[in-house]
Amino acid sequence: MAKMKLRVGVIGVGAIADEKHLPNWQELEAEGRVELIGVCDIVSERAHEMAAKYGARVVHTDYKKMLADDKYDIIDVCTQNRHHAPITIASLKAGAHVIVEKPMAMNSAECRAMIQAAETNKRKLMVAQFMRFEPDSEKLKEVIDAGRLGTIYSANATYLRRRGIPGWGKFHIAKESLGGPLIDIGVHVLDLAIWLMGCPKPIAASGKVYRMFGDREDLCNAEWGEPYDRKEFDVEDYASAYVRFERDITLTMEVSWAANIENERSGVSILGDKAGISTSPLGLYGYENRSLTTTRFDWLPPQSGHRMEIRHFTECVERNRPVRVKPEESLRVQQIIDAIYESSRTNAEVPIKAT
Numbered sequence: 001m002a003k004m005k006l007r008v009g010v011i012g013v014g015a016i017a018d019e020k021h022l023p024n025w026q027e028l029e030a031e032g033r034v035e036l037i038g039v040c041d042i043v044s045e046r047a048h049e050m051a052a053k054y055g056a057r058v059v060h061t062d063y064k065k066m067l068a069d070d071k072y073d074i075i076d077v078c079t080q081n082r083h084h085a086p087i088t089i090a091s092l093k094a095g096a097h098v099i100v101e102k103p104m105a106m107n108s109a110e111c112r113a114m115i116q117a118a119e120t121n122k123r124k125l126m127v128a129q130f131m132r133f134e135p136d137s138e139k140l141k142e143v144i145d146a147g148r149l150g151t152i153y154s155a156n157a158t159y160l161r162r163r164g165i166p167g168w169g170k171f172h173i174a175k176e177s178l179g180g181p182l183i184d185i186g187v188h189v190l191d192l193a194i195w196l197m198g199c200p201k202p203i204a205a206s207g208k209v210y211r212m213f214g215d216r217e218d219l220c221n222a223e224w225g226e227p228y229d230r231k232e233f234d235v236e237d238y239a240s241a242y243v244r245f246e247r248d249i250t251l252t253m254e255v256s257w258a259a260n261i262e263n264e265r266s267g268v269s270i271l272g273d274k275a276g277i278s279t280s281p282l283g284l285y286g287y288e289n290r291s292l293t294t295t296r297f298d299w300l301p302p303q304s305g306h307r308m309e310i311r312h313f314t315e316c317v318e319r320n321r322p323v324r325v326k327p328e329e330s331l332r333v334q335q336i337i338d339a340i341y342e343s344s345r346t347n348a349e350v351p352i353k354a355t
């Protein structure tokens, strides 16, 4: 008997869907593992353009109608942050497994409701944290899980752009996205650092967010262009934070869309009492026989994290396996982000009740 193909639908077919999701669904379709049934976007031309480009059978502008008209095994949510929770919950209720773009949602209450819907409907839910699927991250995870760092006590998560405010979409509008670089790119390095450390539970966070450039008419956004309306910009463009975890682990964090620095830099570093790691440059830093040692990983399989996350999620559905990015872990990342924004407003450390 022919193997059943998973029926896939993609909701919100903007930049990330076009660049990183739909090509990978198309590849899986060519392998005979999935069928791209429907795409949906509130911008009708966009939905039609993407359906034609990737061969979707049906086109929708209303996700509720899309979920009512056809049965889907997998729904891939690639809308702006504001729509992640309602679309994910509706899709889970309609019986689909859901992969949703980062950040999981606009706040931890929404994340909890998404997890509840996944549990009630016995469906899988995973946030598309592609960095966990990059070859460098997988190598470091292997090294850390083998105990090479000893006792882990501190980490740093950095994602600093000199000038790089997204000009497309609605990243710069708080009611659409919640915040700026903290939730947009900070979520990537924060999630990666916590996962590499073995997912310790957060207990408190403090931080400050700043809006220094994004609403200024004299902003030079360099190669990222100028299309958004300065008057709409009401999120931060820089944040720094300090997070405490169980087992006396701490994490420092710095993120920006715009800052007066020499070069863009991003990455995660983790300190243990036997060795430390960093993602950029990729390495393991230790000591032996009273000298310092550096281990480099000169070759790793070339693979795209975006491609691997979609293949992984498909395999989890096909074989009923647990997903790598557990929704409870994404909830804790969101709790930290919520706490940093609150700390910035109140100028005080905010306790986190991690579940």
Ligand SMILES: NC(=O)c1ccc[n+]([C@@H]2O[C@H](COP(=O)([O-])OP(=O)(O)OC[C@H]3O[C@@H](n4cnc5c(N)ncnc54)[C@H](O)[C@@H]3O)[C@@H](O)[C@H]2O)c1
Residues within 6 Å of the ligand: 011, 012, 013, 014, 015, 016, 017, 040, 041, 042, 043, 046, 061, 063, 078, 079, 080, 081, 083, 101, 102, 103, 128, 130, 168, 169, 170, 184
């Ligand atoms: N993983 C990554 O590296 C990465 C990179 C960029 C963006 N993202 C995330 O992906 C999401 C989308 O970002 P983007 O850059 O593609 O933005 P985008 O604005 O290019 O695309 C979003 C699309 O969703 C559509 N949309 C909005 N509401 C909808 C609804 N109710 N139903 C159907 N369609 C709807 C919009 O019309 C638009 O076409 C964001 O959450 C963002 O954080 C992730």
